[in-house]
Amino acid sequence: AQTVTQSQPEMSVQEAETVTLSCTYDTSENNYYLFWYKQPPSRQMILVIRQEAYKQQNATENRFSVNFQKAAKSFSLKISDSQLGDTAMYFCAFMEDIITGANSKLTFGKGITLSVRP
Amino acid sequence: KAGVTQTPRYLIKTRGQQVTLSCSPISGHRSVSWYQQTPGQGLQFLFEYFSETQRNKGNFPGRFSGRQFSNSRSEMNVSTLELGDSALYLCASSTDRAGANVLTFGAGSRLTVL
Numbered sequence: 001a002q003t004v005t006q007s008q009p010e011m012s013v014q015e016a017e018t019v020t021l022s023c024t025y026d027t028s029e030n031n032y033y034l035f036w037y038k039q040p041p042s043r044q045m046i047l048v049i050r051q052e053a054y055k056q057q058n059a060t061e062n063r064f065s066v067n068f069q070k071a072a073k074s075f076s077l078k079i080s081d082s083q084l085g086d087t088a089m090y091f092c093a094f095m096e097d098i099i100t101g102a103n104s105k106l107t108f109g110k111g112i113t114l115s116v117r118p
Numbered sequence: 119k120a121g122v123t124q125t126p127r128y129l130i131k132t133r134g135q136q137v138t139l140s141c142s143p144i145s146g147h148r149s150v151s152w153y154q155q156t157p158g159q160g161l162q163f164l165f166e167y168f169s170e171t172q173r174n175k176g177n178f179p180g181r182f183s184g185r186q187f188s189n190s191r192s193e194m195n196v197s198t199l200e201l202g203d204s205a206l207y208l209c210a211s212s213t214d215r216a217g218a219n220v221l222t223f224g225a226g227s228r229l230t231v232l
Contacts, residue, residue: 044226045208091161104173111160
């Protein structure tokens with residue numbers, strides 16, 4: 001079974017600065033996907049970024065980028081130029097790559113509450 | 119394009135009752151999965167439906183069940199409610215492509231059991 005660990009329960013960052021959220025995971029699988037989801041106070045879970053384990057290049061999406069270290073089983077999220085709207089709970093999640101079909105089962109970490117200060 | 123719609127958004131029940139939650143996926147999405155979110159246990163996978171068949175199931179008791187209709191809409195049912203069933207229930211839909219399905223979540227149904 002896979003596990004996802006987010007050891008920091010809360011973080012705070014000044015607007016316009018950069019913050020990094022940590023995530024580690026454990027799996028015996030070689031093919032999988034990693035995700036960061038954002039859940040603002042409105043509760044709507046929103047996909048931030050996705051990383052395929054077979055890709056060495058780190059994924060980026062505008063101000064969001066990841067540092068994927070497969071050997072260390074580490075998957076951190078960097079938010080650059082933090083904005084007030086980034087205030088939310090952030091979840092790291094793992095999905096096994098089922099070659100023969102689709103898969104919709106995500107294993108989530110406990111989440112980290114990020115506050116962006118004006 | 120309309121997102122994932124969950125109804126009702128809020129509901130209050132008492133112990134022993136049952137509840138049914140509804141989820142309408144994004145048009146064209148054939149897979150619907152359900153998650154339970156609580157402060158103590160975090161986000162946990164309940165089950166997934168595709169083509170009206172349960173394709174995957176999490177580690178929840180039989181009181182939790184679901185179904186999917188021919189139009190891909192899904193319902194989940196919890197019978198004999200317990201206080202611990204109080205949670206945010208999230209539904210997600212996705213296309214059925216091998217590999218990583220990108221899940222699009224609804225806003226959730228907040229269930230309070232008294």
